[in-house]
Amino acid sequence: MLIVQKFGGSSVADVKRIKNVAGIIAETFLEGNDVMVVLSAQGDTTDDLLAKAAELNQNPSKRELDMLLTTGEQQSIALMAICLESMGLPVVSLTAWQIGLGTNAEYGSARIRRIDTERLRRELDKKRIVLVAGFQGVNKFGDYTTLGRGGSDTTAVALAAALHADRCQIFTDVEGVYTADPRKVPGALKLGEITYDEMMELASMGAQVLMNRSVQLAKRYGVELEVLSSLVRAPGTKVKEVVKRMEEMKITGIAKDENVARVTVLEVPDKPGSAFRILNAVSRAGINIDMIIQANGRGGANDISFVVAQSDAEAVEKALRGVQSAIGFAEVGLDKSIARISVVGAAMMSSVGIASLVFEALNDEHINIQMINTSEIKISIVIDAAYADRAVAAIHRKFFEN
């Protein structure tokens, strides 16, 4: 069996943790499997390197940042190889250029285009544990690129797809995917299985377990993922296309995202194209928006609200001020003290009354709903950030703790 394992930065942060991870790898290998391992940079390495760069230049090129950052993962694979060697195991570490991991040209957030599996196969045929530096690639100019946030997960999924691995295990510091954040909701349940679509909705809504891109890639190539803990030996959560689940489980999970802001554009003239021009101005600035709501405002004009990442809020405001006189709206308002709660479940479309259960839970707690958005597998609501944890707990009780 060919197993791809990925360990994040906190799992290899120090000597003790490297040894712990080496134990997991060794066990998998000694059970007779072919093992390929993707590692992230140790602990705070990436942040430390970024801080060093910032001391020299507030606005460095992404090409040189990638040249700098890729050293972190290279150090991790070398150190892990050195640790596995001390256990008498055959091992080889490989960087992106050594395995021909080609990406597009976009430094800092490159997309994987191809993997040359020849060297990887050769090393596996020699019965070596193969350690691959995550997060990095090489573009057509022969330069290092990095894959952006959660890039090492993407590396692992891409390798699993390219080599038709039997398993792809994503080790992290939580034991799996839960119905809600277990640090905040004591009654949160670990899910045995979750669909790709559910995972993506949860991921993009603030559940930090797996980045969206890697789940997307896994879905496209049918790579079954398992999310599990590097510290606790227990089965994790499987992420796959179709899951078996008890009928009564109406939703899969509840996620909270507080890093959002609501943008409200007031008194937009009720003319064809006004809304389009507003949203276009924002998207031209490279900003993703969500939960667009248009409401009738005063005197034949409309108010348009939407949600953006909090870090984009000022950029949105600037982009809108730039088109204010041309479009003729009255004002732009920003509210950063909001939270978006998302209730996710593949069974949602076939079950009735889920939305009303969510509203009932919030009503019980006297929490006011500011915005609502629904899709086939998700209900998102925006509320005052101060009530976010209470809202998640209330919804969780309503669905899971009766």
Next chain:
Amino acid sequence: MLIVQKFGGSSVADVKRIKNVAGIIAETFLEGNDVMVVLSAQGDTTDDLLAKAAELNQNPSKRELDMLLTTGEQQSIALMAICLESMGLPVVSLTAWQIGLGTNAEYGSARIRRIDTERLRRELDKKRIVLVAGFQGVNKFGDYTTLGRGGSDTTAVALAAALHADRCQIFTDVEGVYTADPRKVPGALKLGEITYDEMMELASMGAQVLMNRSVQLAKRYGVELEVLSSLVRAPGTKVKEVVKRMEEMKITGIAKDENVARVTVLEVPDKPGSAFRILNAVSRAGINIDMIIQANGRGGANDISFVVAQSDAEAVEKALRGVQSAIGFAEVGLDKSIARISVVGAAMMSSVGIASLVFEALNDEHINIQMINTSEIKISIVIDAAYADRAVAAIHRKFFEN
């Protein structure tokens, strides 16, 4: 003019020093030159990485150590590029695999075989400052190698040779090559020029300015070197084939090496091949020896003495114990409290009385000479380490301070 500049680890140890070096590079570039720069890892980076590895494995493979260590130089070039970008200068950093710097397969002490100049030329043609990671190469297996101690100097000389550079400047923390260590001998003089051969003798005898290998390579390809300080703007020392020098300068420099040990093999049977078998046992253990002396000992047997690096002393002893009964010598003795003083000068062969001046200087100080060795451009003597600094000062006075 194409200028290759190399800066060592202490020259780029922190933000302030990186900025200082960036200033030197910028100045050279803005004078209208094509500039290629070779950098070492920052300050103690390499030692820190080795310490990390040692925590995981006392005896890691050299392949994985090289994978680990090459990250240090990559970080240096990325940070320097980021610094130069902040000054608005066009710059690109490149690792060994990007410039096809091919070496033999020997991890940890690889030798350069070829450099693919295509990418380098292309970047220079774009009028970019090209930063190259020193110390590293890639072998025929497609793996990182490192060039061993002083490897970045070698990278710089190899690049200068491959691209027919007009100048190769080795920046370091001293202002050039001196007639003796200026920290120990206040009257030491900075040399304007020195021959490759003299430099090699001084380098191998403990003057840490330039490693022997890089000087050898420079001599072979006729690359004229300049050793100068990254902290003090002043002309340094040129290293070349033939130098102009005042007639009265009989010697070029005096070097001291305290990291040596004397090995004495007592009562070696006076049979053909005994000496050969002893030296062969040592060289089979991969150890370099120097200053071999055979003296008549007691009862038809001989004593054989030679000098090795102090770090090799125990390995020598072990190798000799292994052949002791076969060869039939009485005992092996080790003395680590010695120093080797070398007096170097290309004019030595054409000047008489230099050796006697050296002996006179030591005699004046009542310093006992344990071993003597002479070559065409060098006199080496072994003395008690306790008198090493006094000996160097005395010889220096005799030749330079009259």
